Amino acid sequence: MYHKFLYVRVRYEKRPYGQNTGMLTLFLRAIFLDLFVLLILRLTGKRQVSDLQPYDLLMTLIIADLASTAIADTDIPLLYSIVPILALYLVQQLLAKLCLKSSAMRRLICGTPQILILDGVLQEKIMRRTNYTVRDLLDSLRSNGIFSVDEVAYAILETNGTVSVLEKAAYQAPERRDLGLTDGSAALSHLLILEGRLQKSGLGALHLKRADVESLLAKNGLALKNVFFAEMNGDGELHVQLDRKNGSRVYTLGAE
Amino acid sequence: MGFTVFRACMTVLICLGLVALFIFPSQHLSDFADVFGGMLKRAASSLHADAPDAADLCAALSDAIRDEMPVLERFLNHSDIDSLDTAAARAAAAARTGDHGTALDALTEADAILRRIMGIELFSWNSLL
Incomplete structure (x- = not known):
């Protein structure tokens, strides 16, 4: 391995015009700009296209275009894309702050329903x-x-x-309260096992430990290692699905 | 650290980075243009006067651009820098063989390229519009 490395070094030094690394340059530029655009889009705080105002959507498209130009054209420095993208980000942040502070600005920039x-x-x-x-x-x-x-x-x-x-x-469809059905919980379900792995966040939210889950499963003749998916609903019922080896059987274990 | 604080920190860093980018590359380019422009004039005068140091001055010009290329390519279009390098190298080669006419043409071309780069890169209403 070491000899191979030396051989490459010698070959490289012997080449009067250097070693061409055009494809590697393209590859690395693409990765760098992809991560950079990801960072900028995350910083703008928008999660999905449906959240975007028309202006935000336009800005996202311009950023994508600027990034793709620098990815494909190695003749231009990365800064030619980075500086305009940063400028657009700053303008977007400034407008967002103005919209938060002033309803007149919000009407002007975002319009009104x-x-x-x-x-x-x-x-x-x-x-x-x-x-x-x-x-x-x-x-x-x-x-x-x-x-x-x-x-x-x-x-x-x-x-x-x-x-x-x-x-x-x-x-309008009648709601539960229209029908006098005011009982029942609206609590969130918590994920306890996902793809065979215990989920710390779910255990923490329900103040449970691994042993508690294992004993609950054991009482119903189930083993943790065979469970593919399990979630506990707001009423304390545990919905369990076994893995494929165990026939993907589904159980609903009662509240403890 | 909350996301809002992270974003505020990043925004400040971005502002500082942009300010640095507004100052340092243009400063570097201006310094380079002063030095390179001066060398161009000296080389051209030597070629006009058929001075014995003309070939050395043209070679120094070519070396200067080649040394600066890695830095300049970080913030200038690579093809512009390549054109400048080619013109300087042609002037050096022609001066070495005593072909002062071709060397002068190449220096004129290098001067035009340098002026074009400075015209694009320096802040003015023309470059803005």
Whole structure:
């Protein structure tokens, strides 16, 4: 191995024009810029495309374009991409801070939600102003599970382009409290075993130890090593699925 | 450390980094242009005067750009630096063989490339627009 390394060194030093490492350079530039863009996008704080305002989406696209230029073209220094990306990040942060501090700035930059349907009536003037066609609106209503404008009390065009809909009371599904069903818990389920591994976060949230889980499983004739997935719901019931070797059988163990 | 604090720290670091990038590369380029421009003029005068040190001055010019290349390529378009290097190397080769006409042409080209780089890189309304 050492001799091979020496051989490469000797070959490298003998080459009058140096050793070409173009592909490696491309590879490393791509990795570096990918990590850099990842860091910048994480710093902007947006998690998914649907969260993005049109301006944020545009900024993300420009950042991607700037990064791809420097990845593919090794003739330009990385700084030619990094500096504009950092500038866009700073502008985005500045605008975000201004939006937080001033409602006027927020209206200017993000716009305001617009009512497209009010009590079953299409707001033609607002729709024309926002370039939102009736067909687009009907699409959005259908996506919300509503098939008639008459069912809608409010349809609001949000600043991120989605349409929020509030149905008229007569068309709303009854809730538990409407039916007098106020009992029952709304607690979160906690993951205890995932792909055969105990989850510390779940154990901690339920103040359980490994031994507690093992004994609960053992009482029902199960062994921890055979469990593929287990979660405990808010009522203390343990939903268990065994691994493939044990037939992927499912058990619901009662609350202790 | 919360994410908000981390982001604030990163934003401050980014601002400082950008300020450094606004100052140091342009300072370095200006210094290089002063030195290289001076060497260009001296080499051109020697070539005009058929001075015996003309070949040495052109060789020094080529060496100067070659020494600076790794630093300049960090913040300048690589093809611009390569063009400058090629022009300087051509001037040095021509001066060595006594072809002062070709050497002068190459120096003129190097001067034009340097001016173009400075025109792009220095802050002005023209470069901004």
